[in-house]
Amino acid sequence: MNGTPSAYDVVVLGAGPTGENLADRTSAAGLSTVIVENELLGGECSFWACEPSKALLRPVLARADARRVPGLRRAVEGPLDVPAVFEHRDAMAAHWQDADQEEWLESVSVDLVRGHGRLNGPRQVAVDTPDGERVKLTARHAVGVCTGTVTALPDLPGLADVRPWTNRQATAARQVPDRLAVVGGGVVAVEMATAFRALGSTVTMLVRGGLLGRMEPFAGEMVTDALREAGVDVRFGRSVAAVEREDGGDGPVRVTTDDGDTVVADEILLATGRAPHTGDIGLETVGLTPGDWLPVDDSYRVPGITEGWLYAVGDVNHRALMTHQGKYQARIAGAVIGARAKGEPLDDGRWGRHAPTADSAAVPQVVFTEPEVASVGPTAREAERAGRKVDVVDYDIGKIAGAVQYAEGYRGRARVIVDSERRNVVGATFVGPGVQELLYSATVAVTSEVPVDRLWHAVPAFPTISEVWLRILETYRDGDGSAG
Incomplete structure (x- = not known):
């Protein structure tokens, strides 16, 4: 490919989780796809964020839980084994090697060009490779910018x-x-x-x-x-x-x-905080401002680009700066690009196959502190600011039998936001040990728009922390509305 443009249906800039998923979905749609990456395949999440940070935190949270269990507390009184924690962290970050990711790209028929990729005009990407070669790529249908973010550093002298x-x-x-x-x-x-x-x-x-x-x-x-x-x-x-x-x-x-x-x-x-990683990717060659976030429409196309070939997916569009949400966006965008390439209509109604509804209605997040925090959907304040009439239901998770079994002296709190008129769950927040595992059920409730009367028939097993759902529904019914 030295000096000669190589044409693909789709060119993806950035091989983090978002870029990899976008490339996977466009390839699965039958479109020839190439991905460009200047660092490790797998990106920030795999090597410097999600995976290594949670590897550092897992022993911390496990020890905190163990210290609350009678009969086990004495066994975990000592300090953490720091070298063992770091060794585990290194393993979870694949020792900062990405050979397995390269093999995966090959398995899904996605080509790889390593180097610094920049837009070089409409549908054009130029890649400066580590060995000094310049590779020129042309996209027939789409260029996907999945370059993510970098740390936003304060302006301080020295x-x-x-x-x-x-x-x-x-x-x-x-x-x-x-x-x-x-x-x-x-x-x-x-x-x-x-x-x-x-x-x-x-x-x-x-x-x-x-x-x-x-x-x-x-x-x-x-x-x-x-x-x-x-x-x-x-x-x-x-x-x-x-x-x-x-x-x-x-x-x-x-x-x-x-x-x-x-x-x-x-x-x-x-x-x-975070800033968009767009300072040196050639935005100026297509009339955009380097260093800016890339706004998108609901199909992840960047507006103002003739013929609509430029897409911005994941953190770079500033919609929801989380790995799992970037992967969600990539699945949607990949399906959109595939449909448009084939001239097929888009299923872009609410919760449709080509609609990014979860970006605004159901963004899940877990904070792996002690206690853990898990949330999905708007907070009560956000819902009210958006003009929604909602009921707020709070419950002390420590009263649940499953919580008492989980840890002595369990401290936790749940809040569920219910649409007052439609009577369905629109948001939830849980704080306490082990609450990360409550989040998916909350996300399903929000995305399914299940009426609370139907949720009564979803029976939680006893004694588990998930029984908090039953207590929340009881509180809501007995209060005939808001119980916050």
């Missing part, structure tokens, strides 16, 4: 000299710092604070607002309480004004906040 951690350095760390400063209050911040405190770090969190601000308020409050009980110093209302490494750049990090507060740590983790 930040590069401090060598801050982002999620990548945190999840791939080879040592546990004695002191860790965490800046931010989102998912990365709370999960890494949880992990490194349990691994032995003294952790200080500097949070401008609250924790988990996009979820139900009680979720952030319960996680805050648990972090503090674990020994994390959580400081709210703090914005970082200055950072520097002492001892000529080789010593600890001194962090100064806008109110003059000072924290000294061996490492600083900046968990300050």
